[in-house]
Amino acid sequence: MCRCKATLSVSIGVLMLHPRRWPLAVAGALLVTFPFVCAPLQAGESSDLPKWAVTTITPVHSIVSNWVDNSSRNIDSWFGTDEFLDVDNHSYLRLSQEYQWFETEPFDSNLGLRFKLDLPTTRKRLKIVFENTPEETQTPIEEEGARTGNRDLQDNDSTVIGLEKETKPGRTWRYRINAGVRLNIPLDPYVRLNGSRLWRISDSPWSLQADHRLSWFNSDGYSARSRWDLSRPLSSNRNLRSVTQLQWREVEDTLEFAQRFEINQLLGERNAIRYAWVMLGEGAGSPLLVDSYAQILFRRNLNDNYLFGDIVPELHFPEDSDYNPQWAITLRLELYFRGTFQLQE
DSSP states (O other), X not given: OOHHHHHHHHHHHHHHHOGGGHHHHHHHHXXXXXXXXXXXXXXXXXXXXXXXXXXHHHHHHHHHHHHHHHHHHHHHHHHSOGGGGTSOOOOEEEEEEXXXXXXXXXXXXXXXXXXXXXXXXXXXXXXXXXXXSOGGGSOHHHHTTOOOTTSOOXXXXXXXXXXXXXXXXXXXXXXXXXXXXXOSSSOEEEEEEEEEEEEEOTTXXXXXXXXXXXXXXXXXXXXXXXXXXXXXXXXXXXXXXXXXXXXXXXXXXXXEEEEEEEEEEEOSSSEEEEEEEEEEEEOSSSOEEEEEEEEEEEEEEEETTTEEEEEEEEEEOOGGGTTOOEEEEEEEEEEEXXXXXXXXX
C-alpha cells in the first residue's frame, strides 16, 4: 500500500477520535498532499484510500449521486424541454468537514452542506434558482476568512428559492434577473439583477471577467457587489489571477473590499497548489485594512474525483493585534455527490 494511503487513514482516525491531537493529523495529511513522499501510483490508480474504505464508500456514493442526478432531471422535465435526459446536468451535493486552528483562538471544526440545483433545459424559459448559501449572507471579508476577534462573523447562511430570466441584449453583456423568497420565518422576499461580461484582448494572454449584482431583501434592504477577475496563463500548468471584490450593504452602510493575488499550479493529474496574498478592508473615505495574509493551499484528489483533501497554512496580520503575524492552518475534506463529474466548480 502507498504510504500516503496509510497516512490518510491514520490522520482521519486521529481527527475523528482524538480532536485535540489535530497537529498529528495535519502532519500526516501533509504527506498526502506532497506526491513525492508517496510511492509511484500504479497505472489507472486514482485513490489514496485503502481498499476496504473504497468498497464501503462507493455503493453509498453511487446511490446518493444517482438520487441527486435523478431528482434534478425530474424537476427539469416539468419545467424544461424533452432534452432533459440527454444533456449534462451539473447539480451536486457537497459535504465538507473542516478543522481550523488559529494562533490566538481555540481549535474549531465545522461541518458544511451545499446543494446546487441545475435545470439546463429551462434556460430558454424561466430558470428555477435554489441556493442554500446566497452571496448576500456573507461579505467579501467573511468569505475570505478574515481573522478578527472584534468582528462577529456569524454563520447566517439561509436558503433562497426563486425564478430567473436571462437576457442577452448585446454580444457583450449578459443580464439575469431573478426574484423569490428566502426561506426564513417569516418568508423574506428578494429581487436580484446580475450583469456579467468577459473581455478577451486580441493577441494578448490576459482576460478580464466582470460580475456585478444589485439585490434587495425585505429584511436587509439593498446591497451591491462588484467583482473583477483578471487572469492570464503563465505556462501550460500555471495561471496568474487578480480578484477584486467590492460590496456595500444598506444594513451596514459601509464599503467592504477584498483583494486577492494568486498563482495556481497543477502538479500532475491529482494535485494542485495555490500561492496567494489577500488584503481585506472596509471604509471608503478612510479605508481600514482589517486583515492581510499569505496563504498556500494544497489540494489533492483523494478518490475518483469525488473526495478531495485540502491543507491550507496561512500567516495573518490582523488589525486587532496591531498587525503582528499570527499563524493559522486548515484541514478540509470535501465529498461530492453528482451525476456529471467535474474537477472544478
